[in-house]
Amino acid sequence: MWQKAQDDLAGHGFTVLAVALDTAEAARPWIEAAKPTYPTLIDRDHHVAALYGMINVPEAVWIDEGGRIVRPTENAGWYDGFRSRDPVTGAMPDDVAEATARAKRVYMEAVADWARNGAASRHALPPATVREKVRGSSDDVALAQAHFRLATWFLANGEEARAAPHVAQARRLHPESWTIFRQTYGRNDQGLATGDEFRARVAALGERRYYPKVDIEGMP
Amino acid sequence: MVTILHEQIETDVGPIPRSGDGLWLSPKDLMRATGFELKPEGLCRDAICVPVPKGRHAFATDDAIDVVGFWHHLGHPVVHDETRSVWVLGTAADSRRQALESAEAPDFTLPDLDGRPHRLSDYRGRKVFLVSWASW
Structure with a gap:
């Protein structure tokens, strides 16, 4: 596309x-x-x-x-x-x-x-x-991004155990972020982070969109 | 030695031992890690100088700066690992928002698969459709 x-x-x-x-x-x-x-x-x-x-x-x-x-x-x-x-x-x-x-x-x-x-x-x-x-942000989101940065640094250095607490903090502080969640969530055989917890999070959206409606005329 | 991560900069520094929870750096290390320079008028980066408060809130002396105190003074988040060997000097939500609300798209440099760096501003003169994706 x-x-x-x-x-x-x-x-x-x-x-x-x-x-x-x-x-x-x-x-x-x-x-x-x-x-x-x-x-x-x-x-x-x-x-x-x-x-x-x-x-x-x-x-x-x-x-x-x-x-x-x-x-x-x-x-x-x-x-x-x-x-x-x-x-x-x-x-x-x-x-x-x-x-x-x-x-x-x-x-x-x-x-x-x-x-x-x-x-x-x-x-x-x-x-x-x-x-x-421009989307709103918050102190929690800024802190989540800092924790995520620390987590990716440890992951890049092969230190998963040291990354783990910062992954948890990033997810907790920025629950709206699918990028943080899915990057750090287990993959299936196809490499997709779409397991039970992902499906539960999507279901919890209820009427809200996973892909929010774009503000362009004619968009469903 | 500790590692400081700030935006896309990664810097190894040798902190100066001091009492308290701070992270004291030489002016040279502060400059390397954050781009801020210690001057008579304060801590300066680009066109902005931040005066250093006196007394018990002072986060800088003539030869050392507590980057944690300084960063909190600026309103930015700071996180570190449990051994205090890796630190992230984050960026406040307000700063991110102000950057997006200004006229200019925030610049960045990232590698392609071959490791070749690309800077967003290298594409000036073209309309850029900047789009995220992932394998996951």
Whole structure:
């Protein structure tokens, strides 16, 4: 999906800049399989998540030619379809599958509109609107990020036991962060952090979205 | 020796032994770890100088700075491991928010798979669709 945007829009002075909130080791097979033509960076410590207030993937920020944010961090067009999958067959109801496809289409059309029209795009927001849309943060979140930084440093040095208390603190202090939770949660055979505790956390969202609705006309 | 992690900087320093819960550093080590320089007018980084209070709240003398006291004075979080050998000098929520509310996208440098560094600001002149993903 990002590769198609890169192929279609690079000629308009546009680039995808992908950041893996992940270890190089875990990200490598995905990057080598996809062979993207856009840059894909490795952010083991989730530094970009801290800078931009990201709490999930995929989340995107639109930055114009002058380095100014024209859309702050938001869900990059994903829809909660996975929550409606049949637990046995994995099948998704038709209307949910349609909404999932529509969310991606509408979002990527907005990206394309911005790539082609720049500041004239209705999806490129003026500074006052950008300021309003910046997500709130808190002392707890800042402290969680510091604990997470300490945890990733120990993990990178192979010291899981010394990382553990700081993983626990980071999760406790920033419970809304899926990136902190899933980075530090056990993986299944496919490398996915989608076990029982993850499913329970998603279920606890109730009516709230896992991928919040994007404020673009036509988004489901 | 202790390791200080601040934003994307990792610095090994030799703390100066003093009583109390602080972490006292030479001006040179403080500069290496945080970019703050001890000057007559206070502790300075970029265009900003923070005056050092006198008396029992003083976190700096002529030849040493308690970076914990200083960091808390700035309103930023500090965490360390149980052996006090690795410290994180964090960044307050207000500072993060102010950066995002300003005109400019916060800059960063990260490696690609080959270890080649990329800086966000290297992409000036292009529209950048900055997007997160993960294997998990």
